[in-house]
Amino acid sequence: MDTTHVSVWREEAHVRKVLAMDETKTGRIVKVAGPVVVAEGMTGARMYDVVRVGNLNLIGEIVELRGDLASIQVYEETTGMGPGEPVTDTEAPLSVELGPGLIESIYDGIQRPLPLLADTEGEFMSRGSVMPGLNREKKWHFKPTIADGTKVSHGDIIGEVQENTQIVHKIMVPSGVSGNVQNIAEGDYTVDQTIALCAAEDGTESNLKLMQEWPVRNARQIRSRLTPNRVLVTGQRVIDSFFPVTKGGTACIPGPFGSGKTVVQHQLAKWVDADIVVYVGCGERGNEMTDVLMEFPKLKDPRSGEPLMKRSVLIANTSNMPVAAREASVYTGITIAEYFRDMGYIVALMADSTSRWAEAMREISTRLEEMPAEEGYPAYLAARIAAFYERAGRVQCAGNPEREAALSIIGAVSPPGGDLSDSVVQATLHVVKVFWSLEGTLAYQRHFPAISWLTSYSFYKDSLRDCFEDKDQGREMEKLTVNAMGLLEQEAELLEIVRLVGAEALSPTDRLALETARSIREDFLHQNAFHEVDTHTSMAKQYEMLKTILHFHKQALSAIEAGVETTEIFKLAVREEIARAKYIPQADITKIAKIRETIEEQMKQLRTSAVA
């Protein structure tokens, strides 16, 4: 979308809002079928306008227009609603409020703050509640970074608010506004107070506030797209070392239920080295959201030592909350993520699960009686999914000062029966660059994260070497991962042979390959998310661990050549040390290098006794 178009949209919305003061457009309900309501007398309403429906004033969005009939998807339960009740057009698309106060918030799918709803309306969600996304009473201390008279336009940073100890909230000029800044002053403001005036050349004046709005279904503007080139370090060994995702990259995690999608998503939300994390719980379990809500304030960010909550925005639209709001939740999340990206931050968005989002689309589509494509999903499913993932990327932000930022999207997919030929999986695989395939068989063995090393892939593997300050180490890490992957592939082949003719038929080197591959799987790839040390592994430690395992392999190979029995090698005491290396805290990682010395000593003993 180009700039002119958006400013036209804003002006029009403004004009229409003025008009709306005089005559509010009101129609009447003629049909109610689940979450879809049809209203008549809606001439002049536009697609995706937000409407208030019925006597209960429920929030809805227009998804189809036919003459003066408008089909509306309603974001709340429609029980008790019938023909004749009023429908009011708000004349604006579904938008979110962006400004100080977003961080540490917990919203439902249409940006209503859940803690406030719980306080005012009780433990159960009631209907028709209106609650602004940002607190209107709280005052924020605003510090300008530009002087009066500065010429600004869309995206320019005019000042800052220290939102919490960790996040500096940059205040930007909203879309469609440009001109000279006047009366800008440091001080304490609420989000909707005027902090400065902006006088355009044609003499019109706009008020600049801490807060702005943005329609969720439109991508926010940027100056230009760049290719993602830095790894988003997650602290998860199988991901960082073998299938890395980048800052600005996209990844998907499909897998059957019970394969650990949500745990992986939670781990990423906890440990990624992003400045801001937006977590969208889209149609998932209530108790899991509660887990996030309770853990994030307690867990410390390994980099800043501050609670993780201080960099997070959570969106929780659980599976039993209205289906249309679920459809919107993903857009609400990505718009908030884009807003922080526009400030120049590295942002990561986790969406769990995009299948539920797609199902919400299907449900609405069915009620609209649209012609279905595969499995009842609407024909535009793939286009919507692609457009969503394309909102990720490393970018040059719009406005001054010049800044670079990135937004990564990591989407979980829940295919029926774990079947990867599912439409949502296939549409997702077309657009994402990283594929973490979760396998039920691994999960049954309690090998977590259950990411299959044989079928997963990443297009960003080349970025891995730049994770290390020492270039040589980076190149070595690259070689190590290639070697390790080679062994794992060899293992898969050898296991086929074992299945046919038995383990006895294997040569000693093959047997060693099997053992080393097992060691890579159990001692490196397997990672316990609930162990205080093992839950997060730095790149440096990953390097040391992998190097040690492969060092054992190399040493064992030469021992076999010297005539040592494989059974002797497998019995070495040092193998237990290798297995327990994952529990060595970050502060003591030099101990892992010491294990390599022990390996050499013990191998030497074996060799000498073999010669004797």
Next chain:
Amino acid sequence: MLSIKEYQTVATIAGPLMLVEMVDEAKYGHIVDIELGDGSIRHGQILQVEKDKVLLQVFEGTRGIDVKRSTVRFLAKPLELAVSPEILGRVFTGLGEPKDGGPAIIPEKRLDINSRPINPYARDYPNEFIQTGISSIDGLNPLVRGQKLPIFSGAGLPHDQITAQLARQATVLGKAEEFAVVFAAMGITFEAAQFFIDDLHQTGAIERAVMFVNLANDPAIERIATPRFALTAAEYLAFELDMHVLVILNDMTNYCEALREISAARKEVPGRRGYPGYLYTDLATVYERSGRIKGKKGSITTVPVLTMPEDDKTHPVPDLTGYITEGQIILSRPLHRKAISPPVDVLPSLSRLKDKGIGEGKTREDHADLYNQLYAAYARGKEAQELATIMGEAALSEEDKKYMTFADKFEAEYVSQDYYENRPVEATLDLGWQLLSMFDNVELKRIDIKLIEKYMPKFRKANSEQD
């Protein structure tokens, strides 16, 4: 209160659906009474309103209803359950009417059976371990208060015995608190329902139970409402009377089939296997009603039972259930054939909330490491068993043989137990150590070495004394 309007304008009757015309003031989701020509009354619910046309689903089925002589009464309210503390010990029909010959409930209040979703922020995390006395659940897939943990069963597998055992034995350690059992029967046989009721009678738990019974020969469409009645009763008991409620929904497959019947009659675009596309959302509105709420004493723990057609876990009903519930207990036919009871298929079974409910101060510090190790060893043993069936035991390495022996012992001693054996969690954990004592420390990679040193020696010693 709105005046109740009556209409004799039935236009169409097809399958379980009825279309009534020239209606004003009909509201989506509200209920109706249908008076037949012979004076008998049936119940229905509004599925769709379009102008003056109203589409109804008839819970008791449409057999015998005619177009001319039927009167439809619009009651202007959603389906409601009359609740009071008196509901304990009572048996209701699938539509919430007394079935035990007892008096009608004098309602303290009437609750909409659709309830409203719990605000995720108001939820409290389930973290209280429930001891079921069943090792394969307590040791490996621990159940916690507020969890929803389904049993994936198949025709001919003993899920009824397991649910009865759960209802009999489930307790929270070291606490004596008010508990209740809510049982919803959907399309199960008289025998299955009676088995459960008799069992409750024997233990005296019937006094603290509420039952909603829709048997196999009761109207199928009624089943759509049955679990909602049960959960409404559960919410009342848990969140207003501070009780810990165990809800058993048996059998959800029948519920989904009733839903499919309605969907097909409405000519909706079907999803997989003819089930409606909104099956996930619909099931979520049932299952997600379990949980705990901050500041409330009670809790709702749900154990839905479903029979997988052809034991197929990827069938839409178990599949979508698994995506909503916090784990699953899967029953295995091969184990059942081996006379292992309860035949819990340990590897694909899972309890997602276990990590918060176990450990020091809850069960024991070694619990988590122990089950990880048991799983890993059993998985490897099963692999070896498979290998042995292909190539014969002789082709296995010594190690594989050891794991195979472990797998056999694990099934026979750990998984298998009597339906009336209530094994304390300590005993379950010790049994795990006992079984693992056949391995060297280096093999026990999943257990912290400190825990091995603390717990293992006495079992090792016992072993060596035996030798």
